[in-house]
Structures are given as structure tokens and as C-alpha cells.
Amino acid sequence: MLALSPTMESGKIAQWSKKEGDPIESGDVLCQVETDKTTMDYESTSEGALLKIIAPEGSEVNVGDNIAIIGEKGEDISELPSETVQPESEKKEIAEPEQATHQKNPQEKSILTAQPAESEGNFPRGVPVSPLARKMAADKGIDLHSVKGSGPRGRIVKKDVEGYSPPQPNLHAPPRGAALRDEIIPVSEKRRVIAQRLSNSFYSAPHYSLSVEVVLETLLSARTRINKSSGEKISLNAFIVKFTAQTLVNHPMVNSSWEYETIHRYGTVDIALAVAQPDGLITPVVHDCETKGIRQIDHDLKELIGKARENRLAPEEYSGGTFTISNLGSMGIREFTAIINPPQAAILAVGEIVKKPLVDENNDLAVHNTMMLTLSCDHRILDGAVSAAFLSDLKKFLEYPIEALL
């Protein structure tokens, strides 16, 4: 198996699109592979016939392992190593042989192993979906797990897929009356990778954080004016991304990675923005922010966020970030500390815009729009003073945008 993304080390075969004996053209989709980020089409680079599937659906395969044999139709492949990879569920049975000794009835085990795989393609067995709805969802990249069916027995039909809007991550309490129950939820490949990467980050990078309060009066009025004159609403995130990029140009150490023997200082500013998805989060990247204008950044962000919510990001669109911004302001969070997105040196946590009474240098009291920024830093690269200088410059740029041009 080839790596489908730069960080992919292994993948799970979600579904085979071809079966043994099918003719294969170069570029044909052979199977769906669940990677660390998303589920992707695996295209064939060779032509011929699919002679044997080595890795069946549900099996975990490392990059570089054989998943199938493609050759000429009728070719003798008995000489080739083609040991079938075992699906995870069966592996478990072998890895824990002591389980078997607890079973009094040997038939029980065979019943267990005979059970069908829990999921088939994009949907667990037993939950109905019309063929049309299944195809529409596949074409649009919609995960059927997140679609509610309106047909009999909850069958998902055309209008459910048409009327589907990507779920806004609902982190609020469920509606009253929803029954609580014990539930064991299998961990998706994506959730597992997020857990692993962030634990590694948290335990290996010594985190500390610095906070600063920013007064946004100038920026907000400038944005209002710009939005009024152009008719196109530019998001506040685009402004934050641009000013952060400019600050990173001035403080290149913050735009870097710890590589144990060396520090990699990046020649471009590629800013990742954390976007929540139902089954985790993903960080689409706006590349080359130092050379782009705010309008261009806003355009890129809108496109990337849209794709991220529909699970349609291509690997190059979520990889290669040099710095990450996480904004929970829209959810009413005033201030928080984010965990660094490895291998980057820092992450900026952006809070809610809050009106606050502030006393100025003339001791006059006035109400201002303020926002808390918290920078989490990897102490292996960034000492407190370096980060503080970065944050102080960022505050200056956001409060007096003209400073960014100096």
C-alpha cells in the first residue's frame, strides 16, 4: 500500500470497490482506505486483472504492505506470497488465546467468529438506506452516520441527504429527556490518531502558555467598513490569520519545529486552523500566508472549512502547517489553553470578543471590545521572552493594524 498522506503509516481497508477477477485500469478505485485523517479512494497504478485480495475489508495494513495482486487474467500466482491479512476482529481472537480457555462450549467461539463485520462501507449493517441516498452521500462525501433517516425503520432517503447540513459540532448538553445509557463506542481511526498525536505532543513538548488581552476597536471598525464597501463579508479569522502570519515573519523562531538534533525554521508561513468535525477535528492549512492578502486568505479559509465539514479535504490541504490557530470564540469561550499541534512550536488559542470597561492612561473609563489570546509554546524551542515578544507584537498589530506595515 502506498501512503495516501504524508503522515500516514497505516490504514484500514474500509471497503473493496473491486472484486477478484475484475479487470483493472490504471486510475481505477480499488478500495476505500481509512487513514489517520479521513477515508480515501485508493487508486490503482497498474493495469490488468485483480487476481487476489490479500487484505480483506476491515484489515489494518501498514504502508508498504501488499494488499492485492494485480496481473494478467489467468496468470498463475501460486508462487507469489499472498498470505491473507487477518481482519482486526479475528486478530484479537488470536492475540488473546486465554479467552478461549474460559469458554466452556467450543461452539461459542465459532459463533463469535462467524459474526459479520460490524460495518460495511459507509454504514453499519442493519440501518437502512436507499440505494439512491447511499450513492448521493458517497458522491457528496457525506458520512451516512451523521444523517438521520425519515423513511420506514429510519431508512435514509434522498430528501434526507439533500436536506443534510454538516453538523455543527454540538458540544452542548443533549436535549432534555434524551435517555442516558451505558455505551461502548468504538474508536474511529481518526479519533485514535488525534489521541495519539496530542498525547505525544503534551508529554514530549514541555508546554507553557502566555496570555494577552487585545482591544479590537480599530480592527472591528476597519472590518465593518471593508465589509460594507465590498459587500463580501470577510471573517475575523482571516484578519487574525494575516496579522499572525505577519508577526511570525518578524519572529521566525515561533514558526519552527523541534527535530531533536536540529530546529527546523520554516521559509513559509502556513497557518492551520482547527475545524471541528463530528468525529474529531481537522486542521486545514492556508499556505503561504505571508504573501497573501486578507481577502485571499478569507477566500481560502471559506473553501477549506467547507471542505473540512464535508470531509472532502485532500491531504495537501490539511498537512504541512507551520503554526496553528484554534478559535473557540463563537462558542462563548473567553480564554483557553490549546495543546500544540505537533511538530509545530506553538499554537494560538483565540477567545470570545467581550465588551469590557477599561481605564485608559487618562484614567477615563470606557467600554471596549476585547479578546483574550493564549499562546501555548514548546519550551524546547521557545523561551518565555521569545514567545512574549511574539505575543506582544501580535497584540500591537491587532490593536494598531498600521504597525504591521512598518
Next chain:
Amino acid sequence: MAEKSMREALRMAMDEEMARDKNIILLGEEVAQYNGAYKVSQGLLDKYGPERVIDTPISEEGFTGVGVGAAMAGLRPIVEWMTFNFALMAIDQIYSNASKMRYMSGGQFGVPAVFRGPNGPAEYLAAQHSQALQSIYAHVPGLKVVSPSTPYDAKGMLKSAIRDDNPVIFMEAELMYGWKGEVPDKEYLIPFGEAAVKQKGNDVTLLGFSKPMSVILEAAGELTKEGINAEVIDLRSLRPLDEHSIYASVRKTNRCVIIDEAWPFASVGSHIGWLISKNCFDFLDAPVELVSSEDVPMPYNHTLELAAQPSAEKIIRAARRTLYRE
């Protein structure tokens, strides 16, 4: 354009063709002196004489076999069965001879014959004489099977049937002989294998043929009042079948109700259901519905007789089910 009854339209087709080609003969019970059991052949004996319009004994297997033999010998017979219920007596002539003669003879003999007569449920005729038998004929390769639903189509399709060099089973619904519709005097042909779109719509496809087209159109009108725009397709020809029109419509509406007044098991309707599931699988938003006659012999009691057949109400309910409204 003149309003004509179905029996007049059929008579016009035979008359025009017999005038055009002296090899065309008509034979069957009471087709000559009595002018036809349903008066379809009225006046043809006077016009073409007893050598071309021939009364036969009550012997379906015999005169059907004569028709097959006449066709093999170079004539173009039209065999009228008093009803398809009696034609069951002649099924071996159709199944074993007419349908397979060209194949069995290595192409040396064709059977350019038309076998026609009333088919389908009628009224007060009870179990043996009130049944829709199209699936029997559509089942065997080598036959063309057609069943028009309007006088206009009946004339154009019967002329096509008479000119066809293969055996054609031409099914006329018994209750339709008196139905009227516009039929032009001018010559026209309706080719086989072309369905007619009776009403355009986007929400659900209603597929049918022959007499049920009237209840289908009635159902479509009622559905419109509920805001459901049904596309109504009259198949007209069962073999060859206009698969293209069926698939195009189902791919557009994503839902389909098939109406076939035969019994549900192994019928033309159930076969089309399979074709749709195979060729439109990724376009279906709901299971394909089949409105057929109930799977019982036709009752004599009139209330039960009507209840056993497809009705506008049954079609409406099936259409609602495909839209998940019922």
C-alpha cells in the same frame, strides 16, 4: 379527427391492410358470417369474400395451427381468438411452433401471423374467463407481444403487427372495445418497442399498459391534487420492451409503481421490477411497488371482482408508499 371506438379502429387497420395486400387472411370463430363475436370484423366478409375471411369450427388448437401453417406457406394470416381464455387450448401451437419456427428451421420458415383477441379481466365472467394472460406469451422468446390502450394506438399497432414478419400476439382488453378515441383516417404505423409518455412528472413513475391505463391516469390526477406529480408511461409493447423510456423516467423520479392486471407472481410487471432494480439500483429511493390483481382466481361476485383488480385507490396508495407518505 373522427372519434372511433376501439373495435372500429381495429377494423380499420385490418381493412386497410387487407386492401393493400391480398395475402392477408382473417380466420377464427364467427369472424365471417356473424361479423365477429365482438363485431371487430364487421363487413369484412362482404368486402373480401369467404376465401379471405374464414369461419372456423370451435377448435382453437386446430385453426391456430392452420394459421401457423398458412404463414409458413406464404400467407399473412390474422387469427382471431374469441378470447385469450380459449386460446389456452392453442398454446402448444404458439409455444412450440409459432415462436420457434424460424429458429428450428434454421431461418427457412418465418411465421408472419397475428394472433389477436380480447384479453384481461372483464365483468361477470368468473374465474376461467376473466384473466390477464400476457405473461404466458411474453415469457417465450420468438414472439412479439403488444397491448395498446387507445383506439389510436390500436389501429397503428395492428397495422405494424400485420406487416411484421414475426408472430405477433396482439392483446385487446375485452372491456375496451367500446371505448372511443380520436383515430385519423390517414395511414399511420406505430412501431413496437416505443412507450408513450402520457403525463410528465418528477415525483414518481407509474408504468402500465392496456386497460389499466385509465385507472392509472385517474390515479395520477388524484395524486396531482396531493401535490404529487406522477410521470405516467404506457408501455404499449411488452416485447420488445422500451427499457430506455422506463429507465430514463425512474432515474428522474427515483420511484416507481408498476401496474399490471395479471397476477403478481412471475408476471410482466414483476419482471420489469427486476429490470429496474438491476439497471436503476443507484437511482432508487424507495422499493419498487407492483400493483397487480390479487393472487386469487377471479371472483364472480362483482364487488369482489372489482376488489381483486388494480384500482386508482391502490395505485395512489402505492405511489404514496414510494414517497414515504403512507
